[in-house]
Amino acid sequence: xxxxxxxxxxxxxxxxxxxxxxxxxxxxxxxxxxxxxxxxxxxxxxxxxxxxxxxxxxxxxxxxxxxxxxxxxxxxxxxxxxxxxxxxxxxxxxxxxxxxxxxxxxxxxxxxxxxxxxxxxxxxxxxxxxxxxxxxxxxxxxxxxxxxxxxxxxxxxxxxxxxxxxxxxxxxxxxxxxxxxxxxxxxxxxxxxxxxxxxxxxxxxxxxxxxxxxxxxxxxxxxxxxxxxxxxxxxxxxxxxxxxxxxxxxxxxxxxxxxxxxxxxxxxxxxxxxxxxxxxxxxxxxxxxxxxxxxxxxxxxxxxxxxxxxxxxxxxxxxxxxxxxxxxxxxxxxxxxxxxxxxxxxxxxxxxxxxxxxxxxxxxxxxxxxxxxxxxxxxxxxxxxxxxxxxxxxxxxxxxxxxxxxxxxxxxxxxxxxxxxxxxxxxxxxxxxxxxxxxxxxxxxxxxxxxxxxxxxxxx
Numbered sequence: 001x002x003x004x005x006x007x008x009x010x011x012x013x014x015x016x017x018x019x020x021x022x023x024x025x026x027x028x029x030x031x032x033x034x035x036x037x038x039x040x041x042x043x044x045x046x047x048x049x050x051x052x053x054x055x056x057x058x059x060x061x062x063x064x065x066x067x068x069x070x071x072x073x074x075x076x077x078x079x080x081x082x083x084x085x086x087x088x089x090x091x092x093x094x095x096x097x098x099x100x101x102x103x104x105x106x107x108x109x110x111x112x113x114x115x116x117x118x119x120x121x122x123x124x125x126x127x128x129x130x131x132x133x134x135x136x137x138x139x140x141x142x143x144x145x146x147x148x149x150x151x152x153x154x155x156x157x158x159x160x161x162x163x164x165x166x167x168x169x170x171x172x173x174x175x176x177x178x179x180x181x182x183x184x185x186x187x188x189x190x191x192x193x194x195x196x197x198x199x200x201x202x203x204x205x206x207x208x209x210x211x212x213x214x215x216x217x218x219x220x221x222x223x224x225x226x227x228x229x230x231x232x233x234x235x236x237x238x239x240x241x242x243x244x245x246x247x248x249x250x251x252x253x254x255x256x257x258x259x260x261x262x263x264x265x266x267x268x269x270x271x272x273x274x275x276x277x278x279x280x281x282x283x284x285x286x287x288x289x290x291x292x293x294x295x296x297x298x299x300x301x302x303x304x305x306x307x308x309x310x311x312x313x314x315x316x317x318x319x320x321x322x323x324x325x326x327x328x329x330x331x332x333x334x335x336x337x338x339x340x341x342x343x344x345x346x347x348x349x350x351x352x353x354x355x356x357x358x359x360x361x362x363x364x365x366x367x368x369x370x371x372x373x374x375x376x377x378x379x380x381x382x383x384x385x386x387x388x389x390x391x392x393x394x395x396x397x398x399x400x401x402x403x404x405x406x407x408x409x410x411x412x413x414x415x416x417x418x419x420x421x422x423x424x425x426x427x428x429x430x431x432x433x434x435x436x437x438x439x440x441x442x443x444x445x446x447x448x449x450x451x452x453x454x455x456x457x458x459x460x
Contacts, residue, residue: 041118041131044090049135051083052112056139059101059110065143066242069101069108076101076110084116092117092130106324109140144241144452145323146331148248148266149234150313153223153259153281154339154390155251156304160188160208160283161393163217164437168393174214175207181289182207186395188218189286196288208283219390219440223338224281226441231274233445237452243323245452246331247273248316252309253284254292254302254345264316298346300360305345310337310374320382333383334451338444340392341422342405343368356404367404369418375425386447387426392418393436 055076058064064072076099084095095116102109117130162171168186175185179199182189188211191197194204211218227249234245246266249259260267260276267273286292290300313335321330343355344367350357353366375385391413395401408417414433423431430450434443 040090041133044087044116044118045133045135047083047087048080048095048114048116048133049137051080052114052135052137053139054083055080055099055112056110056137059099060108060139060141062141062144062241065108065141069103072108072110073099073101076112080112080114084114090119092119103143103324105322105326105329106143106145107140108143109138111138112136143324144238144243146244146325147323147452148246148317148331148333149336150266150317150334151227151230151247151249151277151336152309152313152338153227153249153251154253154304154306155220155257155282155284156253156344157187157189157284157286157301158304158340158342158344158392159218159220159223159390160190160211161219161436162186162188162211163219163222167216167218168436170214171207171211171216174210174216178207178210179204186393188216188283189289190283191288192285192294193288196291198289218283219436220281220283222440223390224277226444227277227281227338228274229441230444230448231270231277233448235270237448241452243325244268244331245270249273249277249281250309250313251281251284252305252312254305254308256309256312298360298363300358300365302344302346302365304343306337306339306341306343306370307374308345310335310378314374314378314381314383317378317381317383335378335383335385336388336444336447337385337425338388338390339370339422340390341370341418342392342408343370355408358404369408369421370425372421372424379427384427384430384451385425386430386451387422387432388440388444388447389419389422389431389433390440391433391435 058079059072059076064075077097080097095114098113100111113136115132115134118133120129120131162168171186171188172184175183178185179197181197185207188208189206190208191206194200194206195202197204231247234247238245246268247270248261248266250261251257251259259280260273284303286303287294287296292298292302317333318330320333323329323332344365346360346363347353347357347366348363350364353364353368355366355368357364357366378385392405392409394406394409394413410416413419414435419433430447432443432447434440
């Protein structure tokens with residue numbers, strides 16, 4: 001009887017659910033508590049990670065780069081703590097924060113590291129009252145360097161072309177009564193003795209005078225305006241970034257001319273540089289047609305020697321420094337070349353001309369794209385070259401253009417050999433192409449920003 005009762009008890013399954021529930025209750029509650037506390041800890045860690053990112057970035061912003069590393073460290077600490085204080089109720093004590101900010105040359109690196117304890121809602125179940133969390137962020141940026149700018153501005157006769165298609169039409173119409181060599185011409189050549197031109201008279205005016213009398217804007221006018229505006233942009237930028245820009249301004253034609261370089265050096269007086277550019281950048285003056293210099297030592301037109309200009313400025317520039325304010329460091333050196341990219345110069349040997357040389361006495365007139373050898377020489381010194389290429393306008397109705405320029409300017413002025421050589425002369429990323437009628441001021445400003453622009457970035 002007893003044995004039967006015991007057997008029936010063992011075989012009875014009616015209370016299994018309650019027994020199983022009782023057995024699983026503790027691990028289920030434990031897992032739920034752990035999940036909740038882990039989720040809360042991860043949420044708080046994400047908030048503190050974001051605070052660390054913001055703190056690191058704050059230490060290397062352009063405005064903060066102008067401050068000392070001590071100020072940057074304090075700023076980063078305050079930004080992190082502001083976020084940490086907002087979630088203080090979920091943390092056990094204050095986070096342990098380490099902020100390191102250091103400069104190496106122009107590069108500043110900020111590292112923000114923290115450890116903290118997230119308070120657990122179920123400390124008894126987990127056997128601990130906190131969940132440890134930690135994180136870090138690193139940001140770096142290059143400070144704005146001190147830079148010496150050397151502006152080389154093409155003032156040769158080809159830069160006397162009317163600025164827009166409307167100006168070109170007006171210029172051609174305004175010169176309809178000129179002597180044959182200047183008639184229906186889109187270029188406003190500046191001559192000191194236009195009366196000596198073939199078919200001219202004592203009352204003949206040069207094309208530049210006609211352009212001025214008819215309020216026709218020339219490409220050289222836009223270059224002068226753009227250069228003056230660039231000086232204002234440079235002033236605004238250096239004020240924001242707390243660095244120093246200095247400028248020297250030169251023009252070039254068959255020679256190399258100083259517009260602004262006090263004591264032969266770039267100057268930090270950018271206001272004076274702007275006024276000098278606005279007032280003194282103008283077309284080269286020739287004596288008259290086929291006579292560039294008085295006395296006509298060479299009886300043909302010419303007037304652009306880009307290589308001579310680059311060689312001349314290369315001789316003036318010292319070895320570039322890093323551009324930081326550290327003791328012993330010197331500014332970076334940058335050349336700004338503004339040109340339509342075509343030489344028109346006198347050479348001694350026909351073999352030195354990549355174009356079609358034209359004999360003139362014992363020498364040769366050479367029209368060709370930039371020879372980039374001197375560009376390479378300058379860049380190999382660690383000096384950057386920024387090139388603003390003012391496209392050489394195709395004048396397909398002009399026989400001279402078709403014979404001597406068009407072979408280098410096809411299939412278009414933005415893709416031909418002239419453009420390719422101009423781009424090769426420039427340092428990587430520092431080439432800007434502006435078409436006829438384009439905004440030279442905006443283009444030169446954009447090129448300047450490409451040279452000086454820096455931005456902070458997270459590295460991890």
